[in-house]
Structures are given as C-alpha cells and as structure tokens.
Amino acid sequence: MTTPLIYNTVFPSLRDTDTVAEATRRMLENQVSDLPVVDNAGRLLGMFKLERLFAELLPAAATLGDGVPDLAFMSDTIEQLRERMRQIEGAAVHQFLVDPEHVLHPDTSPFEAVLLLYKGTNAIPVVVAEGRELVGMVSARDVLAALQPAGAK
Amino acid sequence: MHGAPGHASAVLFGLSPLWVATLLFVATYLVIMSDKLNRAIVALLGAGLLILVGVLDQKEAMAAVDFNTLGLLLGMMLIVNITRRCGLFQYVAIWSAKKVGASPWGIMLMMSIVTAVFSAFLDNVTTVLLTVPVTLLITEELKVKPYPYLFAQIFASNIGGTATLIGDPPNIMIGSATGLTFNDFAIALTPVIVVIMVATLVPLYFVWGRHLRATDENRRHVMGFNEREAITDPRLLKQSLIIIALVIVGFMLQRQTGIEPATIAVFGAAVLLLLDNLGKDSETQSKNVHGALSEAEWITLMFFLGLFVLVYGIQKAGLIDMMAQGLLKATGGDFNVTALAILWASAVLSAFIDNIPFVATMIPLIKAMAPTFGGDAALLPLWWALSLGACLGGNGTLIGASANLVVAGLAERAGTGFRFVEYLKIAFPLMLISIVLSHVYLYWRYL
Numbered sequence: 001m002t003t004p005l006i007y008n009t010v011f012p013s014l015r016d017t018d019t020v021a022e023a024t025r026r027m028l029e030n031q032v033s034d035l036p037v038v039d040n041a042g043r044l045l046g047m048f049k050l051e052r053l054f055a056e057l058l059p060a061a062a063t064l065g066d067g068v069p070d071l072a073f074m075s076d077t078i079e080q081l082r083e084r085m086r087q088i089e090g091a092a093v094h095q096f097l098v099d100p101e102h103v104l105h106p107d108t109s110p111f112e113a114v115l116l117l118y119k120g121t122n123a124i125p126v127v128v129a130e131g132r133e134l135v136g137m138v139s140a141r142d143v144l145a146a147l148q149p150a151g152a153k
Numbered sequence: 154m155h156g157a158p159g160h161a162s163a164v165l166f167g168l169s170p171l172w173v174a175t176l177l178f179v180a181t182y183l184v185i186m187s188d189k190l191n192r193a194i195v196a197l198l199g200a201g202l203l204i205l206v207g208v209l210d211q212k213e214a215m216a217a218v219d220f221n222t223l224g225l226l227l228g229m230m231l232i233v234n235i236t237r238r239c240g241l242f243q244y245v246a247i248w249s250a251k252k253v254g255a256s257p258w259g260i261m262l263m264m265s266i267v268t269a270v271f272s273a274f275l276d277n278v279t280t281v282l283l284t285v286p287v288t289l290l291i292t293e294e295l296k297v298k299p300y301p302y303l304f305a306q307i308f309a310s311n312i313g314g315t316a317t318l319i320g321d322p323p324n325i326m327i328g329s330a331t332g333l334t335f336n337d338f339a340i341a342l343t344p345v346i347v348v349i350m351v352a353t354l355v356p357l358y359f360v361w362g363r364h365l366r367a368t369d370e371n372r373r374h375v376m377g378f379n380e381r382e383a384i385t386d387p388r389l390l391k392q393s394l395i396i397i398a399l400v401i402v403g404f405m406l407q408r409q410t411g412i413e414p415a416t417i418a419v420f421g422a423a424v425l426l427l428l429d430n431l432g433k434d435s436e437t438q439s440k441n442v443h444g445a446l447s448e449a450e451w452i453t454l455m456f457f458l459g460l461f462v463l464v465y466g467i468q469k470a471g472l473i474d475m476m477a478q479g480l481l482k483a484t485g486g487d488f489n490v491t492a493l494a495i496l497w498a499s500a501v502l503s504a505f506i507d508n509i510p511f512v513a514t515m516i517p518l519i520k521a522m523a524p525t526f527g528g529d530a531a532l533l534p535l536w537w538a539l540s541l542g543a544c545l546g547g548n549g550t551l552i553g554a555s556a557n558l559v560v561a562g563l564a565e566r567a568g569t570g571f572r573f574v575e576y577l578k579i580a581f582p583l584m585l586i587s588i589v590l591s592h593v594y595l596y597w598r599y600l
Contacts, residue, residue: 059293060566062290074378
C-alpha cells in the first residue's frame with residue numbers, strides 16, 4: 001500500500017500563449033526555475049525551464065558538447081546578454097517547451113518523489129493518469145514542508 | 154597477423170565455405186550500408202557467425218585481427234581525448250580567425266587550413282568535433298551563414314586526413330598491411346594533397362567566399378575574443394604538445410627504429426596519462442583514466458575488429474583471389490589501367506559506402522595481384538591510388554565519410570540544415586576535381 005503523495009495544489013503555471021517575459025516575471029515572483037505549461041482544459045503540455053531559456057541566451061555552439069567547453073574567451077558584456085533577452089522575451093513560451101523529465105500521479109509513493117528530487121529534478125508535475133490533467137507540483141520545498149512535525153508549519 | 158590463407162575445407166552442414174563466407178560478407182555489407190543497425194554490432198555478429206559456421210576457427214579469427222591498426226587508432230584517440238581538455242584546439246581556431254582580422258572569407262580559409270592540418274595528425278571525426286563548434290560560434294558572432302564554412306571544413310578534414318599515415322583510417326590500414334611508414338605516406342601524398350586543397354578552396358571562394366560579408370561591429374566582437382582564455386590547463390597543454398611532437402618524431406623514425414606505429418601511439422598515450430596524473434590522488438587518477446578510456450571510439454574499434462575477421466573469412470574461402478583475378482581480367486592485366494581503375498572506383502564507391510570495409514576488402518585483393526605485377530614492391534602506386542580514392546571519395550556525398558555526418562549533425566543541432574542533394578550538387582563535382590588531380594599526379598609520378 002502506498003502513502004498518498006503530498007503535493008502542492010496551489011502552484012504557478014503558464015498558458016502556452018504566455019510570453020517569455022511573463023514567464024520570467026512569474027519565475028522571479030514565485031522563486032522557481034521550472035513552470036508547468038497547460039492548455040485551456042488544464043492539461044499539461046510541457047515545462048518552461050530556466051535552463052532552456054539560458055540555452056537560448058548562449059551561442060548555439062556552446063550547447064553542442066565538448067567543442068566549446070567554456071566561453072571565458074568571449075568579451076561580450078551584460079548588455080549583449082540583455083540584447084539577446086530582448087530578442088526572445090516577446091515570444092510565446094510554447095516555442096521553448098520541454099517535456100518534463102518525470103511526471104507523478106496523485107497516488108505515487110512519496111519515496112519516488114524524493115528519489116527524483118535527489119537525482120536533481122527541480123520540480124515534478126503531478127497529473128492524473130487519464131488526460132494528463134495537471135493537479136499539482138512537487139518541489140524540494142514541498143517535501144521539506146510536509147516533513148515538518150505537526151504544528152511546526 | 155595471420156599467414157597465407159588456405160582454403161576452408163568444410164563448414165556446417167557440408168556447405169561450400171566460399172558460398173557461406175561470401176553470403177555472410179555480402180549480408181554484413183548490406184546491413185552496414187542500410188544503417189539500420191550499429192556497424193559494430195553488425196561486424197561482430199558477422200565475425201562471430203563465420204566462426205560458428207566453421208569458416209574460421211577462433212585461433213584464425215584472432216590471428217586475423219590487425220592489432221597494429223587497432224593500437225594506433227586507440228593510442229591516438231587517447232592522446233586526443235587528454236589533449237582536448239586543455240583548450241588547445243579552441244585556442245588555435247580563435248587565433249587563426251583573429252589573424253585574418255575576422256574577415257569572413259579569411260576565416261573560411263584559415264578554418265579550412267586549421268582543420269586540414271589537424272586532420273592530418275588526428276582522426277577526422279575528432280577534428281571536426283573540436284573545430285566545428287568554434288566555427289559555429291564565430292559565424293554566429295559575425296552573423297554570417299555557417300553552411301559554407303562547414304562545407305569547407307568537411308572537405309578540409311577529408312583532404313587533410315589523406316596526407317599522412319595517421320590522418321584517416323584507410324591510410325592506417327594500408328600502412329599496417331604493407332609496412333609503408335609515416336614518411337612514405339607524407340612524401341607520396343602530401344604534395345598532391347596541398348594542390349588539391351588549393352584547388353578546392355578556389356571554387357569555394359567563387360561560390361561563397363567572395364559573397365560573405367560581416368559588419369565592422371560584428372567583426373569587432375570576434376576580434377575581442379581572448380584566445381589565451383581558451384587555454385584551461387597550461388600544464389596539460391605543454392605536456393600534450395611535447396608528447397604529440399615526440400609521437401610524430403617516433404612515426405618519422407619508424408624505419409630507423411623498427412618500432413611499429415601502434416607501439417609509438419599507445420606508449421605516447423601511456424606517458425601522457427602518466428604525466429597528467431602524477432601527484433594526483435587515486436580517485437582523481439581513476440576518474441581521469443576512466444574518462445580518457447571511455448571517450449575512445451569503441452564502436453569504431455570493435456567495427457574494425459569484426460571487419461578484419463570477416464575479410465579474412467572471404468580471403469581464406471578464396472573469394473579475394475577470385476575478385477583479384479576478375480579485376481585483372483577487366484583491366485586486361487595492365488598495371489596503369491588497374492591503378493587508375495582502383496583510384497576511380499574507390500572514389501565513387503567511397504562517396505556512397507563506408508570506406509573502411511571497402512579498404513579492408515581491397516587490401517588483400519591488391520596483395521593478391523603481387524605475383525602478376527612483379528612482387529610487393531611493384532604495388533606501391535596501387536596503394537596510393539587506393540588511399541587517394543578511398544579518402545577523397547568520402548567528400549562526394551553527405552554519407553561518404555563519418556566526419557561529414559558529424560558536421561551535419563552538429564549543424565542541425567545549431568539550427569543549420571544540411572540537405573543531401575544540396576550538398577551533393579557542389580561536393581560531388583569538387584570531389585571529382587580532386588580525383589582528376591590525383592589521376593594526373595599518379596600518372597605523372599608513378600605510372
């Protein structure tokens with residue numbers, strides 16, 4: 001028998017038509033680096049991740065593997081990074097969607113959630129098996145909160 | 154290596170060894186060409202089946218493996234895997250781009266030369282894996298289309314690789330099978346390779362080079378790169394350069410010392426591993442050595458291993474002799490015609506099929522012609538014809554050489570499409586020019 005998963009049912013999310021600017025504003029506001037993206041019916045379409053956004057800010061060659069292992073030799077300034085950001089912030093987030101590495105279901109064991117977080121996943125969407133309706137998110141913060149003694153929250 | 158093959162006497166169910174070996178060889182070739190299965194799996198399965206059905210026994214199969222080729226490939230892979238960590242390749246690429254004032258055509262020229270020179274001493278795939286990302290970075294900064302640059306680098310890697318014994322696997326195989334040394338290859342092939350390189354860059358200038366433009370501001374971005382910052386480990390850089398230089402000197406002195414290239418390369422790799430790990434704790438040593446070993450291209454090495462067994466299988470069964478007689482009949486036993494037929498056939502076939510199994514098959518075939526042409530020494534022009542045809546032919550199509558596919562893959566990931574027909578339209582005629590020049594050179598110098 002599995003213990004019901006403790007997940008956060010109040011979480012920020014994005015619509016696929018939201019812009020990158022809106023997404024980054026929401027990331028800053030909620031102090032998260034991964035946001036789920038849903039359609040009108042609340043079904044999970046994918047994730048908008050800071051990692052993917054950063055890849056967009058870098059020269060494409062830097063994300064190809066060993067060829068350009070570091071960029072210390074570049075003399076570009078923060079202004080040039082901002083300029084790159086300005087070029088993409090009006091784009092819709094659906095252009096930058098990535099498949100979630102993992103999804104959980106409401107009845108998944110909490111040990112599985114902790115294992116995935118231990119392996120480096122930042123935030124894991126929780127969906128109902130049929131229809132992929134997004135019902136919650138699990139992050140390290142949610143697990144820590146759930147592990148506090150009763151009355152300590 | 155094995156001795157002279159005899160004919161297999163019996164295989165499973167009393168089938169003819171010639172038919173069974175031929176069938177297995179052709180089936181293996183077809184599956185390799187179809188790209189449906191990893192080529193190492195196919196070659197090892199084919200080799201295993203040859204033993205299981207009784208065409209060869211395990212002792213013969215092991216003796217068929219050319220450990221000199223495998224050792225040389227492995228040794229050079231290890232040296233490159235360690236050296237790449239220090240940033241040398243990025244340094245040279247950035248330095249060369251700045252030397253021409255970040256002019257778009259100048260960079261295309263310099264990156265082609267750098268790629269050709271690296272390819273002459275390193276494996277082509279490794280060379281493009283290390284230099285193409287820098288090209289993509291520079292073209293992105295210059296805001297120019299990367300396609301012409303990458304096209305030129307594909308050609309440069311295959312042309313440069315042809316110049317030396319260690320530049321391309323077909324040359325390694327030919328050198329190992331014939332005893333031809335690093336110097337023999339350099340003296341015979343480098344002159345024509347320099348001419349071919351120039352003859353390739355001239356059309357590229359007219360097709361693309363003269364149209365390339367970049368703004369002063371974008372050029373300033375590239376000129377602002379500090380190549381010294383690309384060097385991440387100066388100590389490793391010095392060690393690597395010393396070892397690479399010593400290994401190349403070792404290759405050059407092969408005839409005087411009698412030391413085989415595999416020994417030189419593997420010993421060089423071992424010394425570099427030693428230098429890289431001196432004074433480090435055991436955990437770091439294990440990590441470093443594991444990293445260098447695991448990044449060796451084991452797929453290529455296992456592919457070679459299986460292939461050597463497969464080719465020996467058909468050689469022992471008598472197919473190679475039959476093919477050699479067939480080729481001699483087709484060329485009327487004329488040496489010049491045979492040499493030029495090998496050059497052209499190798500080039501055209503290598504444009505469409507993997508040149509490694511092709512060369513593996515051609516080596517015993519050419520050796521079998523020795524009695525007709527007056528002994529092993531007389532075969533020299535045929536080896537150069539095979540080398541030039543098989544290595545340069547790879548430029549003809551996008552699937553002609555592994556380096557082509559690697560560049561196309563990197564370009565695709567960076568958002569630049571490489572289409573088969575688009576590539577073919579310019580590449581095939583350019584490849585034919587290189588073969589015409591090789592034809593003239595062989596005829597003038599050796600025939």
